[in-house]
Amino acid sequence: MLLCNIFDIMKELLIKYINEVVGFQILVHQLDTAIKGTLPLYLRDAYQWYEAEIESRQCLFAVVDHENYGGINQLGKHFNKVKEITKLPVIAVFDSLEAYNRKRLIEKKIAFVVPNKQLYIPEFIIDIREYNKAAKKKKGNLTPMAQQILILFILDKYNKLEIEKLPFKDLAGLLNTNPMSITRAVESLKNQELIEITGEKEKTIHFIDSKRDLWMTAKKHNIFINPVIKRVFIDELPENINLLKSNDIALTEYTDINPTHQEYFAIENSIFQALKRTNALINENNYDGKYCIEVWKYNPLIINKLLFETNQIVDPLSLLLCYKDTYDERVEMALEQIENKYLW
Numbered sequence: 001m002l003l004c005n006i007f008d009i010m011k012e013l014l015i016k017y018i019n020e021v022v023g024f025q026i027l028v029h030q031l032d033t034a035i036k037g038t039l040p041l042y043l044r045d046a047y048q049w050y051e052a053e054i055e056s057r058q059c060l061f062a063v064v065d066h067e068n069y070g071g072i073n074q075l076g077k078h079f080n081k082v083k084e085i086t087k088l089p090v091i092a093v094f095d096s097l098e099a100y101n102r103k104r105l106i107e108k109k110i111a112f113v114v115p116n117k118q119l120y121i122p123e124f125i126i127d128i129r130e131y132n133k134a135a136k137k138k139k140g141n142l143t144p145m146a147q148q149i150l151i152l153f154i155l156d157k158y159n160k161l162e163i164e165k166l167p168f169k170d171l172a173g174l175l176n177t178n179p180m181s182i183t184r185a186v187e188s189l190k191n192q193e194l195i196e197i198t199g200e201k202e203k204t205i206h207f208i209d210s211k212r213d214l215w216m217t218a219k220k221h222n223i224f225i226n227p228v229i230k231r232v233f234i235d236e237l238p239e240n241i242n243l244l245k246s247n248d249i250a251l252t253e254y255t256d257i258n259p260t261h262q263e264y265f266a267i268e269n270s271i272f273q274a275l276k277r278t279n280a281l282i283n284e285n286n287y288d289g290k291y292c293i294e295v296w297k298y299n300p301l302i303i304n305k306l307l308f309e310t311n312q313i314v315d316p317l318s319l320l321l322c323y324k325d326t327y328d329e330r331v332e333m334a335l336e337q338i339e340n341k342y343l344w
Contacts (some may be wrong), residue, residue, distance in 0.1 A: 013115035014026075014113060015027075016071050018113070023056045025054070027183055029050065029051060029178060029179050031050055032178060032180075032190040034049060038086065039082060039085060040081075043082055047062040047078075048062070053180055054093035059090065060086065060088050060091070061093050061113075062090055062091070062093065063093045064093065066094055066096060071240070075092060076110055089123070090112070091111040091113060092112040093114075093115075095115075097113065097118070102120075109123065112343040140223075141222075142188050142192065142218070142223050144225065144227070144298040145177065145184065146184075146185040146188035146192075146302065147173070147227075148185075149171070149189065150214065152306065153211065153313060154211040154214060154317065155303065155307055157211070161174065161307075163202060163205070165204060166204060167199070168183065168186065168204075174306070175302055192218070192221070192223055194208065194214060194217070197207060203209075212343050215343055224321050227297050227300070227318050227322055228266075228294045228296060229295045229297055230294075231295070232286060232289075232292070232293050232295070233283075233288050233290075233291065233292050234281050235290050235291070236282040236291075236315065237265070237296050238284075241271065242265070242301060243266070243315065244265060244292075244301065244313055244314045245264065245265060245266075246262075246314045246319065247264035248305060249264050251331070253333040254313070254338055255335075255337040255338060256317065256334075256337070257276075264291075264293075265293055266294045267293055267295060267300075268296050268298065269296065272293070272295045275310065294322070300314045300315070303318065316341070316342050317338075317342065319338070320335050320338050325337060
């Protein structure tokens with residue numbers, strides 16, 4: 001039986017079984033290609049890899065071809081190597097397992113699941129419980145994706161996107177991301193007491209305050225993040241890349257602040273890294289250049305595409321947060337204009 005078919009058959013059983021045995025909620029999807037790409041070829045092809053989130057904690061499922069895998073010792077070596085690379089614990093998934101191999105897996109403390117038959121993940125259960133305790137003690141900041149969802153909801157003045165009606169998988173499609181990223185974002189919003197989760201089979205989110213109050217609450221508790229990771233300078237803009245105006249030149253578009261001589265553009269980090277790998281950034285440096293590129297923690301194009309399609313500027317609230325650690329009276333007056341226009 002093909003491994004993909006094995007997993008398709010076992011997926012629902014796996015989710016139901018773990019939930020019934022240990023009471024944990026679980027989501028499973030195919031491993032992100034960026035993570036899979038970090039694995040050596042011999043590990044990439046030895047198993048069918050899936051990313052899972054159990055009670056907000058990530059792990060990897062490795063579906064084992066029962067007839068062709070290289071034995072328990074090799075399994076342990078492989079999983080240790082994957083954990084070293086990805087920093088994620090690995091759980092083996094078998095469709096069946098002999099008693100003597102179950103005993104050897106337990107002796108070697110290799111986590112495994114045989115749906116509807118046996119589950120052995122003691123260290124992971126302990127890790128989840130410790131994580132949940134820590135999460136309750138400290139709320140922290142919003143994750144980048146959580147902030148993007150919140151800003152998108154606030155700026156969607158007439159709720160044309162109907163974000164609160166979208167199941168998580170549809171929300172992932174809207175934001176061009178994977179379901180796991182949405183789950184983490186939803187947990188972040190829930191942890192900050194900004195949303196409630198509704199629904200049973202297909203879960204949705206419900207924001208608990210008005211758009212204005214959501215903004216003010218997040219601002220008051222200082223849970224927003226600055227979208228900008230770093231700024232670099234280049235002498236030529238890369239070709240065939242959609243760049244949005246940002247920083248002071250965007251502020252000029254939204255307010256009556258005086259124009260600036262420096263041109264700024266925002267780009268999402270993964271696109272920036274791809275450009276670096278292909279040497280597409282001419283004379284990149286940290287000090288000076290014709291153009292300044294702001295590398296963002298989330299994709300500035302998403303909100304722009306969904307709400308400001310004809311606008312080649314980053315969205316006004318993300319722009320405002322780019323200045324969250326700036327203390328300049330002239331800039332602060334301009335930022336107040338943005339708040340007055342888009343929030344009140």
